[in-house]
Amino acid sequence: xxxxxxxxxxxxxxxxxxxxxxxxxxxxxxxxxxxxxxxxxxxxxxxxxxxxxxxxxxxxxxxxxxxxxxxxxxxxxxxxxxxxxxxxxxxxxxxxxxxxxxxxxxxxxxxxxxxxxxxxxxxxxxxxxxxxxxxxxxxxxxxxxxxxxxxxxxxxxxxxxxxxxxxxxxxxxxxxxxxxxxxxxxxxxxxxxxxxxxxxxxxxxxxxxxxxxxxxxxxxxxxxxxxxxxxxxxxxxxxxxxxxxxxxxxxxxxxxxxxxxxxxxxxxxxxxxxxxxxxxxxxxxxxxxxxxxxxxxxxxxxxxxxxxxxxxxxxxxxxxxxxxxxxxxxxxxxxxxxxxxxxxxxxxxxx
Amino acid sequence: xxxxxxxxxxxxxxxxxxxxxxxxxxxxxxxxxxxxxxxxxxxxxxxxxxxxxxxxxxxxxxxxxxxxxxxxxxxxxxxxxxxxxxxxxxxxxxxxxxxxxxxxxxxxxxxxxxxxxxxxxxxxxxxxxxxxxxxxxxxxxxxxxxxxxxxxxxxxxxxxxxxxxxxxxxxxxxxxxxxxxxxxxxxxxxxxxxxxxxxxxxxxxxxxxxxxxxxxxxxxxxxxxxxxxxxxxxxxxxxxxxxxxxxxxxxxxxxxxxxxxxxxxxxxxxxxxxxxxxxxxxxxxxxxxxxxxxxxxxxxxxxxxxxxxxxxxxxxxxxxxxxxxxxxx
Numbered sequence: 251x252x253x254x255x256x257x258x259x260x261x262x263x264x265x266x267x268x269x270x271x272x273x274x275x276x277x278x279x280x281x282x283x284x285x286x287x288x289x290x291x292x293x294x295x296x297x298x299x300x301x302x303x304x305x306x307x308x309x310x311x312x313x314x315x316x317x318x319x320x321x322x323x324x325x326x327x328x329x330x331x332x333x334x335x336x337x338x339x340x341x342x343x344x345x346x347x348x349x350x351x352x353x354x355x356x357x358x359x360x361x362x363x364x365x366x367x368x369x370x371x372x373x374x375x376x377x378x379x380x381x382x383x384x385x386x387x388x389x390x391x392x393x394x395x396x397x398x399x400x401x402x403x404x405x406x407x408x409x410x411x412x413x414x415x416x417x418x419x420x421x422x423x424x425x426x427x428x429x430x431x432x433x434x435x436x437x438x439x440x441x442x443x444x445x446x447x448x449x450x451x452x453x454x455x456x457x458x459x460x461x462x463x464x465x466x467x468x469x470x471x472x473x474x475x476x477x478x479x480x481x482x483x484x485x486x487x488x489x490x491x492x493x494x495x496x497x498x499x500x501x502x503x504x505x506x507x508x509x510x511x512x513x514x515x516x517x518x519x520x521x522x523x524x525x526x527x528x529x530x531x532x533x534x535x536x537x538x539x540x541x542x543x544x545x546x547x548x549x550x551x552x553x554x555x556x557x558x559x560x561x562x563x564x565x566x567x568x569x570x571x572x573x574x575x576x577x578x579x580x581x582x583x584x585x586x587x588x589x590x591x592x593x594x595x596x597x598x599x600x601x
Numbered sequence: 602x603x604x605x606x607x608x609x610x611x612x613x614x615x616x617x618x619x620x621x622x623x624x625x626x627x628x629x630x631x632x633x634x635x636x637x638x639x640x641x642x643x644x645x646x647x648x649x650x651x652x653x654x655x656x657x658x659x660x661x662x663x664x665x666x667x668x669x670x671x672x673x674x675x676x677x678x679x680x681x682x683x684x685x686x687x688x689x690x691x692x693x694x695x696x697x698x699x700x701x702x703x704x705x706x707x708x709x710x711x712x713x714x715x716x717x718x719x720x721x722x723x724x725x726x727x728x729x730x731x732x733x734x735x736x737x738x739x740x741x742x743x744x745x746x747x748x749x750x751x752x753x754x755x756x757x758x759x760x761x762x763x764x765x766x767x768x769x770x771x772x773x774x775x776x777x778x779x780x781x782x783x784x785x786x787x788x789x790x791x792x793x794x795x796x797x798x799x800x801x802x803x804x805x806x807x808x809x810x811x812x813x814x815x816x817x818x819x820x821x822x823x824x825x826x827x828x829x830x831x832x833x834x835x836x837x838x839x840x841x842x843x844x845x846x847x848x849x850x851x852x853x854x855x856x857x858x859x860x861x862x863x864x865x866x867x868x869x870x871x872x873x874x875x876x877x878x879x880x881x882x883x884x885x886x887x888x889x890x891x892x893x894x895x896x897x898x899x900x901x902x903x904x905x906x907x908x909x910x911x912x913x914x915x916x917x918x919x920x921x922x923x924x925x926x927x928x929x930x
Binding site for chain 1: 626652655657658660662663665666667668669670671672673674675676678693694697698702703704705706707708709710711742743766767841879880882
């Protein structure tokens with residue numbers, strides 16, 4: 251893509267997922283969204299303190315999601331905002347869910363760590379490390395039966411590489427030739443524990459190979475590399491050979507909002523943050539002449555406005571009505587659980 | 602009417618459900634070629650093939666987790682957990698995923714799966730293959746819990762479980778598989794979630810479920826020979842729980858025993874006892890008595906095992922104490 255782009259760009263930036271500019275745009279959207287999540291928390295509008303930002307991991311989210319199609323499904327871990335956004339989520343409804351509001355994807359009941367959307371094939375974020383992984387085996391069974399080439403992708407962090415459920419799931423996926431992919435976003439930290447403190451086996455793709463999966467490890471610095479590797483793995487899965495992809499990243503900030511990262515030094519962080527997929531893509535766009543600082547500034551400003559609006563949307567959104575508390579424990583039409591207060595009143599009414 | 606075993610009734614329920622709905626599939630250890638550790642699925646592999654009876658590696662958490670994902674993707678999986686004692690292995694997928702997905706996701710999707718398993722004593726299977734862990738399940742909102750005691754219920758409750766929109770944990774009793782009964786599978790199914798009153802008497806009420814129904818009925822017959830008449834209620838399902846039926850009989854009779862094979866402390870009996878005390882307080886002539894498993898692991902020794910859980914004789918003795926020795930009348 252060499253055509254010059256004027257500064258009124260934002261609407262003209264191609265929304266197809268192919269070129270670097272489009273990938274940059276999505277990565278910037280992820281980063282800016284995450285920054286706004288942090289602001290929402292600071293403003294006291296977030297429903298919880300359990301907010302895990304994916305800043306530094308944008309290439310993994312965007313590189314893989316850019317290859318997903320209608321009908322594909324996925325699960326994410328607790329640090330999954332970027333993946334869902336890159337897959338096409340409405341950032342307003344995402345932010346409202348993080349704020350615990352009725353307008354959110356899950357009507358305020360799920361929040362950051364349990365966001366889901368069946369429309370986009372998001373089978374759910376998960377707050378249990380590894381907890382969302384085996385669902386893609388089941389989704390893969392369903393997809394294989396249907397025979398339309400849809401894949402199901404489990405996203406998780408390096409922390410889950412030490413959970414047994416991953417290996418049970420990889421084994422089943424390989425055994426049954428399922429259209430399933432396991433994507434480990436290795437941000438080097440499981441909460442405060444560096445991967446070197448968690449395992450000796452740090453060539454993560456070797457674990458996939460051991461189960462007979464197409465497996466690669468890719469550096470997350472250049473989203474084009476991630477996308478290329480993901481393309482190989484996903485194509486394999488669509489053809490019936492499941493895969494594993496590890497994307498090497500760096501978690502720019504603490505585990506959650508309250509974590510000031512006492513387990514690493516500012517020097518460590520500076521070194522780690524050199525692996526910045528957003529900055530790298532921006533530089534590459536300018537240096538190649540594919541874009542310019544001015545164009546990208548305008549794009550960034552447009553994205554900032556889009557993401558600013560998510561906070562306004564969330565602040566204005568409604569709290570779920572109290573009576574919705576008992577809804578959706580069971581299917582619609584089933585009796586809802588009786589509240590403790592109602593039960594007490596009923597018991598004592600006879601006296 | 603035809604004579605049938607509990608095992609064959611379960612198999613027939615699976616067969617009929619699979620024939621009727623091609624999204625129904627069975628997934629678990631030894632469910633296909635082997636035919637199930639207790640033979641429940643024997644023959645179904647030949648009938649329905651490897652895509653409908655999926656033999657798995659020994660990976661209980663992923664079996665349940667795969668069933669969750671399949672259920673969210675339009676299939677109706679029956680995951681088999683060979684022993685309920687392994688439920689701890691699967692508790693994340695069952696308790697954190699299956700049970701909560703509809704709620705966490707704001708009602709977008711349900712998890713219409715059945716987890717078939719079996720529990721209880723009776724085969725000298727030891728401390729890790731003989732437990733009654735239904736309280737673990739009952740303690741988790743979002744999970745239905747069904748425990749059939751009769752051949753007819755084995756068939757009908759499994760068919761009904763396979764039509765539920767929410768996850769059902771279906772716990773069979775290992776000592777009942779060879780039990781025979783004349784059943785008419787074409788007869789109308791019982792109402793889902795409704796207890797069955799097997800016997801009506803005015804001296805005490807025995808509330809029970811699963812295999813202890815048969816011990817309770819034997820005890821009731823023995824007591825009847827001494828002039829003590831018991832009402833015996835089989836709950837059939839613990840979620841939904843038909844407390845209306847329990848309440849009606851407790852209020853009429855005023856003396857109640859809750860009989861369960863699970864250990865006493867914080868168990869199903871504790872929950873039932875608490876509810877009866879709360880809701881029927883003015884009608885009770887005596888405290889509710891829990892006749893439960895002892896608060897100990899199960900031994901391999903036949904004698905120790907047998908006496909770790911209620912026997913018919915033990916239930917009878919407890920019942921006679923409740924109506925006689927401690928009677929206020």
